[in-house]
Amino acid sequence: MATDLASPRDLSLTWSARVSLTPRILAVNIIALAMLAGGFFYLDSFRSRILDSRIAQASREARLIADAMAAVPAEERGALIMGYARDTGARLRLYAPTGRLIDDTRARGSRNAMMRDPDKDGWRQDVARFLDGAIDTVVGATRAPLFRERRQGLDWPDVVAALDPSVARASVWRAPDRTPVITAAASYGDGIVFTTANARDITTTVRIERFRLFVVLAIVSLLSILLSLFLARTIVRPLRRLARAAVRVRLGRAREVVVPRLPDRRDEIGLLARALSDMSGALRARIDATEAFAADVTHELKNPLASMRSAVDGLARVKDPALQEQLLAIVRDDVHRLDRLITDISDASRLDAQLSRAKFETVDIDAMLGALVDGRNTRGLPRGIRLAFTADPAGSPDVYGEAARLVRVFENLIDNAISFSPDADAVTLSTRRIDDALEVRVEDGGPGVPDAERESIFRRFHSVRPDGEAFGRHSGLGLAIARTIVDGHGGTIMVESREDGMSGAAFVVTLPAAGSD
Known part of the structure; x- marks a missing residue:
């Protein structure tokens, strides 16, 4: 019969097949955190865009200052560059085309663009610089050349480039404390203006954003780990309990194993727990039934064997032919009884397995019972008993099943009814539709079944036989x-x-009609 279970290939795992659920859950969440940690790469891009903007700004400012230098007399240029130094926070120097230093805001007392000595900073700045270097290495950031003062103006690449009046050159350098230094140069006719600015604010901004991202990442990581452990605890622990219970059942300890049902859980784990508990209970009941059946079989087989043993022992001692014939008749009856008993036991023991593999088809019960009754009447019935069948005038529905097994059911019921019916009585079969089911009644005229016995007569080896019937016939x-x-x-x-x-x-059999839900 078809099932809706997935094939083993659908449920198989590859690389994670041997990894426990707990690290798998953690790994999935860590992957999500790693994606969040990719924000550090974004910060490097953010810093690069700021630097590009500052370089363009420095180039424009150098050009504007150069234009201003060209527009004022030489004696006013010192005051002009000091004003620009105060406004921009940069150090300004004027070079002749030969590279000779003409003027310098630092020589005039401005302390702008002073490089910090990292050896004089505290440990927090050391940690910050170390983290900057580590993150830059991880993200693959481009490392700017180290900023060092030059003796001659032409030692600066920007100044050399600015010898061309149409060029305003700007560059990025790395200060000893890892902060960016932006230089720019532009020509103003008889000289070159050179600006230097230490853009510590860019590093500060990036560090603040990195710190915020780190705090968010740390909080999210902690919550993710805690939630992962909680999720793993709610999944892995009950699964392990269920697995241990299943192993104990497999080891043959089904009776002493209590499979947790987890009644408070309404998820798939709870459904699995209750399914395993029910399966364990059904297995325990099946084991009990098998043990009881084995005990009953042993008991039923011992009776004819004991009778046969006594008869065989008597044959060795009895010399009277008449007595020997009686003993042989007992042996033959016991052999027939054992054969009938073994056949019925074999059918009963294999019936569940055979039904699970049976292919059901639509069966016309009226036609089946009509043929069965006609065949019995044709062969003849004992003690003048009559067998009759009445079909539902409105028409009986077909049922879904295996015809040979259903025939076995009604043959057993007919045999049972005949054995209890008085001589020359009638056994009647009838069918009728009841909602979405078919009801079949087999009625006899015997003594009936007491209320206390109406359930026990369906148990194996429970037999209440009519008076006068020879022992062992059933x-x-x-x-x-x-x-x-x-x-x-x-x-x-x-x-x-x-x-x-x-x-x-009246034995009443109710079967669902074919096509009914």
Whole structure:
């Protein structure tokens, strides 16, 4: 029969097959955190854009200052560059085309663009610079050349480039404390203006943003780890408990194992726990039933074997031919009894497995019962008993099942009814539709079944036989087999009193109609 279970290939794992759920959950969340940590790469791009903007700004400012230098007399240029130094925070120098220093704001007392000595900074700046270097290495940031003062103006690349009046050159350098230094130069006719600015504010801004990102990343990482551990705890721990219980069941300790049902959980873990608990209970019940069946089989087999042993022992001592014939008749009856018992036991023990593999088809019960009754009447019935069948005038629905097994059910019920019916009585079969089901009734005129016995008669080896019937004619498995088959078809079987109020029993089989939900 078809199932909706996924194939092993659909559920298989490759690289993570041997990794526990806990590190897998952590790994998934760490991957998400690593993506968040990619913000450090964005900060490097952010810093590069700021530097590009400052370089362009420094180049424009150098050009504007050069234009201003060209527009004023030489004696006013010193005051002009001091004003620009105060306004821009940069150090300004004027060079002749030969590279000779003409004027310098620092020589005039301005302390702008002073480079800090990293050896005089505190440990926090050391840590900050170390982190800057580490992050720059990780993100692959371009490292600017170290800034060093030059003796001659032509030692500066920007000044050399500015010898061309149409060029305003700007460069980025790295101060000893890892902050950027931006230089720019432009020609103003008889000289070159050279600006130097230490853009510590860029480093400060980037460090602040990195610190904020680090704080966010640390908080999110902590929460993610805690949530991952919580999630792993709520998934892995119950799964391990269920796995340990399943292992103990596999080791044959089903009776002493209590599979946790986790009633408070309404998720898939709870469904799995309850399914395993129910499966364990069903397995325990099946084991109990198997043990009870084995005990009953042993008991039932011992009776004819004991009788046969006594008869065989008597044959060795008895010399009277008549007595020997009686003992041989007992042996033959016991052999027939054992053969019938073993056949019924074999059918009963294999029935569940056979039903699980059966291919069900639509079955016309009216046609089946009509043929069964005609065949029985043609072969003849004992003690003048009559067998009759009445179909539902409105038409009976087909059922979904295995015809051979259903025939076995009604044959057992007919045999049971015949054995309890008085001589020359009638056994009647009838069908009728009840909602989305078909009901089949088998009624006899016997003594009926007491209320206290109406459930126990369907147990294996439980046999209540009519008066006068020879012992051992029935195995006590017929009704048990009938119930197993009916249960396998999704139906029910029970015994009740006859509807007309007359003496006798009525066995009622209810089967779902084909096509009903």
